[in-house]
Amino acid sequence: MSVLVFAEISDGKFKKATFEAVSYGRQVADMLGTEVVALAIGNGVNTADLGQYGAQTTIHIASSESFTPDAYALAANAVANEVNASIVIVSNTYTGKSISPRLAQLMGASLATNVVSLPNTTQGFVVKRGVFSGKAFSFVDLQRDKKVISITPNSFELATFDSTGATTSTSVSVGSSGLTITAVNKVTGKIPLTEAEVVVSGGRGMKGPENWHMIEELATALGAATACSKPVSDMEWRPHSEHVGQTGITIKPNLYIAIGISGAIQHLAGVSSSKVIVAINKDPEAPFFKAADYGIVGDAFDILPQLINAAKN
């Protein structure tokens, strides 16, 4: 048996979330006394990078086929059979979320998404996962012999290993998909929100989209992604893809800075797992201050320039 990690490739590179998945896979393999195998499908990557984060073997399928969930899940299942994998680890990204259910179905495996802990194997095989859109966690016993675990980015520390790991090829290839990808539009130079370690977020208190340059300036100075509250995306000041909260994206950065956001329960649900939360609001009674580690009571338009200035130094 082995632990297989689906090593996602984005623009010819592995992402940090992929390295986290590999490190996680290695720790699970060590717990179970087995080996971790990484599966990388795509071109242009340096597979030795995966060894550094714990992969003992990397299987590389050099394919120029675009990612499609149906074709990639079939290929991943064939590789899982080849290496006798009983556990497969994926990242809980959009890509990971699209492949994990198909792969679990093909393998006849139990599937847990949004996972934030290593498995506890003292009784069954229990993982902790985020539920109620960030308002709670559940402990779930995965009862099938085979398991697919989709781990939330930024939930695990990267572990590095001395070995570089061997890269091998396979007879498995990526077959055809029922889908045709006609266009891909990537926002270049921006950090994807779900993977960002620092997030600067604005609410209605920013008064209008014309003031967002201040949010962006602070984000750039901190190497952060930008986000917004639901009213801001509803009023179309910002795209929905930036909306964090219960009906938007749930995020887990190391630092979340909320500017001009009151902190409604639905918004807090999406961000409360952040390691450190800063609330900036002119209303001292704003509920966000109860959920924050640091707070500044004051006008965003006075405070933001001071923060930008300090962040640039």
Add this chain to the structure above:
Amino acid sequence: MKILACISVVPDTTTKITFTDNNTQFNTAGVQYILNPYDELAVTRGLEIAEANGGTLTIVHVGKAEAEPVIRKALSMGANEAIRIDAEPTDAQYVAEEIAKIALGYDLILTGRESIDYNSGVVCGMLGSLLGIPSINVVTRIDFADGKFSFDRDIDGGRESITCAGPCVASAQKDLCEPRIPNMRGIMAARTKPLQVLAPQANANFSQCTSYELPVAKSGVKLIDAQEAGKLIDILRNEAKVI
């Protein structure tokens, strides 16, 4: 054209989540249940496509009779008929197995991106795999023209456009459409629309929830004077060590 929309019934977004029985049961006392917001988009867009192409929309839900007011709401939005599979689902994989038993013969199957209670987001992909058809998750556009479906979907750091010639399953993301508000005529008509109750057929054990936990509450906010806001950056760098 036959379209199937899969719906789940979830606690209202303002619900304060608590647990009972030594943190093993979700406390349903006083909880208002609603149609899952992403499923509302799936139903709306499904109706728009069915209406434009002379098709029908069927609603399916896996759950007990308490869900019927929410199923009627989906019917009042304009759906033609509904199916309730009478089971207490254990997890999302089980839900997908049940729906797959009745989902043959549809041209398009729609789900929400995820339910806002258990957030699994697996029904779309599981159904696709069970039925042997493509699945497209987190879609922000669905159109039908020249015998083909076309989609935009969110990807990590962007968006992509996809076409699919055959039957497929897609999960709705926020930008897909504005949810349709039922009108009085729709509400009246929904009362007599067919709602078929079927016995569960799947025999699937995947996982079991053993307990729940609430996030650790913050110990208290440390306030920084607005006149010296720049100090925050210093604290984040040297005390919290997060930048």
